[in-house]
Amino acid sequence: MLKDDTLxxxxxxxxxxxxxxxxxxxxxxxxxxxxxxxxxxxxxEECPNGCDALxxxxxxxxxxGPLNGLFPVASKTITLFKSPHSxxxxxxxAGGRSAIAIRLAGYGAIVIxxxxxxxxxxxxxxxxxxxxxxxxxxxxxxxxxxxxxxRGKETAAGFRTIMRIGRAGEKLIPYAGVATETYRHFGRLGxxxxxxxxxxxxxVISGKGSLPVSxxxxxxxxxxEIYQAAVNTSAMKKYHDLGTPENVLPLNKIxxxxxxxxxxxxFEGASQISGETFAEHYLGRRLACAHCPVAxxxxxxxxxxxxxxxFFYKTSMIAYDYEPLYAMGPMLGISDARGLLxxxxxxxxxxxxxxxxxxxxxxxxxxQEQGLISEKETSGINLSWGDYTSYLxxxxxxxxxxxxxxxxxxxxxxxxxxxxxxMDFALAFGKNEMPGYHTGPAAHIGAFIATxxxxxxxxxxxxxxxxxxKEKLTPRELAETLLKEERWRQILTSLAICFFARDIYKxxxxxxxxxxxxxxxAPEDLHRLGEEIHSEKYRFKFREGFSLDDYHLPKRIxxxxxxxxxxxxxxxxxxxxxxxxxxxxxx
Ligand code: SF4
Numbered sequence: 001m002l003k004d005d006t007l008x009x010x011x012x013x014x015x016x017x018x019x020x021x022x023x024x025x026x027x028x029x030x031x032x033x034x035x036x037x038x039x040x041x042x043x044x045e046e047c048p049n050g051c052d053a054l055x056x057x058x059x060x061x062x063x064x065g066p067l068n069g070l071f072p073v074a075s076k077t078i079t080l081f082k083s084p085h086s087x088x089x090x091x092x093x094a095g096g097r098s099a100i101a102i103r104l105a106g107y108g109a110i111v112i113x114x115x116x117x118x119x120x121x122x123x124x125x126x127x128x129x130x131x132x133x134x135x136x137x138x139x140x141x142x143x144x145x146x147x148x149x150x151r152g153k154e155t156a157a158g159f160r161t162i163m164r165i166g167r168a169g170e171k172l173i174p175y176a177g178v179a180t181e182t183y184r185h186f187g188r189l190g191x192x193x194x195x196x197x198x199x200x201x202x203x204v205i206s207g208k209g210s211l212p213v214s215x216x217x218x219x220x221x222x223x224x225e226i227y228q229a230a231v232n233t234s235a236m237k238k239y240h241d242l243g244t245p246e247n248v249l250p251l252n253k254i255x256x257x258x259x260x261x262x263x264x265x266x267f268e269g270a271s272q273i274s275g276e277t278f279a280e281h282y283l284g285r286r287l288a289c290a291h292c293p294v295a296x297x298x299x300x301x302x303x304x305x306x307x308x309x310x311f312f313y314k315t316s317m318i319a320y321d322y323e324p325l326y327a328m329g330p331m332l333g334i335s336d337a338r339g340l341l342x343x344x345x346x347x348x349x350x351x352x353x354x355x356x357x358x359x360x361x362x363x364x365x366x367x368q369e370q371g372l373i374s375e376k377e378t379s380g381i382n383l384s385w386g387d388y389t390s391y392l393x394x395x396x397x398x399x400x401x402x403x404x405x406x407x408x409x410x411x412x413x414x415x416x417x418x419x420x421x422x423m424d425f426a427l428a429f430g431k432n433e434m435p436g437y438h439t440g441p442a443a444h445i446g447a448f449i450a451t452x453x454x455x456x457x458x459x460x461x462x463x464x465x466x467x468x469x470k471e472k473l474t475p476r477e478l479a480e481t482l483l484k485e486e487r488w489r490q491i492l493t494s495l496a497i498c499f500f501a502r503d504i505y506k507x508x509x510x511x512x513x514x515x516x517x518x519x520x521x522a523p524e525d526l527h528r529l530g531e532e533i534h535s536e537k538y539r540f541k542f543r544e545g546f547s548l549d550d551y552h553l554p555k556r557i558x559x560x561x562x563x564x565x566x567x568x569x570x571x572x573x574x575x576x577x578x579x580x581x582x583x584x585x586x587x
Pocket of ligand 1: 075
């Protein structure tokens with residue numbers, strides 16, 4: 001039995017009819033815990049087969065778990081939808097204050113149906129839901145300004161999150177994200193475009209409730225165990241100190257840092273854009289998601305002259321994480337740290353996914369280099385490696401799409417390459433642009449077989465570094481290793497734990513923490529549940545047309561030597577075949 005029965009509350013909002021209601025779904029949460037486990041069931045219920053991802057029938061599901069608000073680093077909200085980018089499962093996670101706000105507002109999940117005819121933003125204030133006219137916010141240049149305006153108008157007390165889209169979401173770009181609390185994002189797979197298709201500019205959720213704890217002594221003990229592990233051991237130290245940009249130099253050293261559209265895997269300018277360099281010269285502030293003592297969010301302070309007056313300056317605070325930094329930095333040959341920060345600021349301003357944008361611009365640069373496109377297509381811009389000013393001009397054109405070429409870029413790298421050529425160097429897996437790891441075969445296989453084509457799904461990059469360097473796994477062994485990791489991560493995302501705490505939230509601790517929240521699930525049962533949730537996600541993918549038979553692997557990954565040497569295409573395809581067989585055996 002759930003100790004806090006508000007977790008079982010699912011809030012339904014219909015944007016077409018401007019109605020809302022709450023349904024109690026205790027069985028759903030009892031069986032699937034919360035987060036992605038509950039969310040994928042709701043997606044199966046709500047999303048009709050083959051529906052238009054940018055149509056009113058595509059739902060938005062937000063789900064949290066029983067540990068959000070109770071334990072440290074349980075700080076994520078999971079969103080599910082049909083992705084306009086991949087055409088199948090859309091799943092995106094973000095922290096900020098979102099998860100705690102949803103829990104304290106008294107919900108375990110929120111389902112948003114339908115579409116509005118006019119721009120609106122939705123406020124959810126405990127049991128009150130309001131549909132507010134957002135016409136004045138629609139078309140606003142920056143998501144930061146839109147957030148400020150909403151903050152000024154909505155003065156609700158309590159824990160509050162403001163999720164909002166930028167111009168990219170309004171223009172239905174299928175890799176547009178949703179910004180939350182300015183520096184966090186539901187970045188990948190196009191949640192922003194789904195918001196835009198519903199004319200939903202923003203979602204404001206305020207929670208004033210509290211969570212019951214029936215066994216304070218045991219709760220305190222487990223809380224302290226997690227807190228101490230998070231702040232006083234090495235488990236999460238790197239995330240606080242340099243943050244994920246710590247990866248730049250080690251990946252570059254082993255030859256795994258994708259550079260200039262993966263024409264190279266080592267970048268001569270790596271030291272100029274490393275975590276160390278940013279920390280020394282630009283770090284202005286660290287932030288944390290709500291209920292996280294780690295504070296991994298690193299903000300650079302970029303001070304620049306402002307206006308024509310002498311001694312006038314403005315300082316912009318810009319978040320820098322490894323993945324956006326790789327995509328807008330080495331991938332575009334950019335070693336100018338200030339220029340790189342300006343690019344990160346530019347994509348954040350319109351809420352585009354930085355990873356997809358960087359990979360798409362890298363493809364466009366190589367396409368122009370090879371003569372597949374010219375300045376006629378680029379509207380006079382000479383896209384060139386290392387020239388951040390050319391990319392600063394191109395990003396707004398991707399958003400506004402003034403011609404066929406930018407319309408193609410706005411639909412993703414696979415789509416653009418299908419029109420202009422260059423599919424061999426269109427770096428995407430399952431249509432999702434690649435993450436920043438050329439560590440070996442597991443990174444790329446992992447991105448392809450992952451349910452959301454995300455490097456965090458099964459951490460193939462880590463398998464490469466831990467295992468393959470020393471001893472090559474058989475295709476079967478690698479397939480099993482990746483799937484095992486991904487199944488376990490379904491439990492972490494059902495709890496809505498931050499993946500950075502994965503070395504703390506091991507099965508035994510998860511089982512004990514869940515007991516505090518009223519769940520009695522043994523560690524071995526967690527593994528079984530993880531497998532079931534993973535199968536349910538694949539069921540959705542297959543239903544919507546994803547195939548492990550007919551797929552595109554960009555030739556480039558086999559041309560540029562990785563950290564473990566040149567990749568063997570036969571081995572990669574054999575491993576994918578093994579994944580297919582394992583999944584087929586589970587049906
Ligand atoms: S480690 Fe970072 S991303 Fe994870 S919850 Fe803490 S602040 Fe948020």
